[in-house]
Amino acid sequence: MTQHVTGRKPVTSIAMGEGVARRLLSPAVRQRLLAVADVTPQTLTDFDGADLTDVEVLFTSWLCPPLTEKVLSRAPRLRAIIHAAGSVKGHVTEACWKRGLLVSSAAAANAVPVAEFTLASILLAGKRVPEIARRYRAERSARDWEADYPGLGNFQRTVGIVGASRIGRRVIDLLQPFDYDVLVYDPYLSGDLPHARQVDLDTLVASSDIVSLHAPNLPETHHMINAERLAAMRDGSTLINTARAALVDQRALTDETVSGRLHAVLDHTAPEILPPGSLLYDLPNVVVTPHIAGSTGNELARMAHMAIDELTRYAHGSPLQHRVDPHAVLRIA
Template identity: 40%
Template sequence: MYGSGHAGNMEGVWRDRSLKVCYRMNDGGGESVERKIALLMDRDNLESLFDSLHRQRLNRLGNVVTVTEPGALTPQKSAELIRGAEIVVTSWGCPPLDAAILEQAPDLGLIVHAAGTVKRIVTPDVIARDIPVSSANSELGRRVAETALGLTIVSLKHIWQLARDSREGEFGRNRHRVKEMYGITVGVIGAGQSGKHYLELLRHFRVRALVYDPGQTEEQIRELGAVKTSLEDLMRESDVVSVHAPAIQATNNMINAPLLKMMKDDAILINTARGSLIDEEALVAELSAGRLWACLDVTNPEPTALDHPFRSLPNVTLIPHVAGVVTNGLRSLGEFTVNELEAFAEGRRLQGTVQLEKLHMLA
């Protein structure tokens, strides 16, 4: 997939670990100490992720500490911010949470990552301390899926070619090549967060969905409205192939020359995952033959060289890694984060819990 206890003299009952941050023990009956929430991110990310309403909600949850000066967030600054914190919110640019940082927060009860993959910030020290981790990866996956659906529709419609023809005075020249989201087969490689959301969006159309994901059962795939199949059959039968698998060692160049040759003529390949999943040299060869259309939000490396064929081939739509959250969409990560913190404080189930034992299989 790529997918009670109690104590005396306290303000409330600790129903489970998640409520540890909701109620603080009194020392001799005095005032309770407000929980500390450390936001480990630079000023740019703070301002991009959290609007004024988000910040008001955060402040109701505890004493929120953030960086006050511009610039990158260093390990030293992270250690200062996290000191005594019970909740930590991380995002892009946060250094790995190693022992030197974590030892400053012995009562840390939750890490919420206001971004996607947690691989950069989750260290063996986090796992050893059994600290729950939540990620906003589902929000990013939702945005990625929306982009993939958009690319699916406009590519089937041949919008790119029709727009070019119209500019060049050839109005409607390729109109006969247009396909609708009806009666076609869409192959989805990877049914993790973005792949799952993409499949949910496909339910609105009368299409056949195939899925390749060794980490999902046939029943799990069926519940998503699709059919589990082999990668080879998916490549052979699909009019559109959308890549959503994680970038791990097992998926490096998984879409290789033999698989690309299996694709139907005029099929569409969409990659909103990572460039490393596709053998790009083999893809260039197929594209140069004019058989396929590719929509690439990601490449390996990024950006491509100025003279790379992806920039000049007429059957490539190349966009600059924008399938996830950008501009106003970043606020959805802030909203997700605040929702998770409120759920944690109230003892409700978290939506973004990361199964750390499966970290090696996750994006």
């Protein structure tokens, strides 16, 4: 489908959660958006009863309602969905692809903070910072930390990256200034990546000091890090999960971390908010964070500006730089 050249500002509706809109659409972002588009007044949190007759572009983000065939039938002029967030699976339905709508995602912008969070977690894990900090705070005394934590440090560690996604590849790039041996596993890779050696998953988990997950949540990736693969990880190694909780057998991981054999950094858990009695909260070798690796706070502006850049390209009839491939959408996050 060729891009629609309007010669004017495209009529654009904002569709996302109210709270998302408040955080995402800062005055500076709104000013840019109004400069390139004729924005309808109301933020759509539900398409029921919404007048979509003249809407050419939907500017979406988290909590956008699904664009079903019924909704699309009321939007005859809709040509593009510009998503100011990562995954489009929650709202872009098969009906959108059948209609040939242009779809763009700011996943590349959201990959930046996740990769930065991962890099920080890798560096801190090698120095055992979370565990040592807890002990130091509790004991408040000097001790021989190197004796207590043999092998402490980041020199010539092996880091295994599971998933050569945008985030996985960015993590590999960020690791280059450091003295790491980097392994990568991805069934869709046809060869080694620059600065990373491709291996199978079993080899990766058995050979790495730190395993970092960046694969999508698909039926074939469910519990890909199972009890057997956790048991194969090196004693004292660390699992970092900034992807999805479903990739890991959490019960098996809890057993391994309770024993003290493995360490973990978990930005995603099942359920997303662990029950108050979960053992994972208090283990000294586990860091649990409340899904903060992705874009939060002022990082939301990065996604918003990337989306507005795409909307500007659309308005000028230029190719989108971050267009979502409908044939690849089933195997991406």
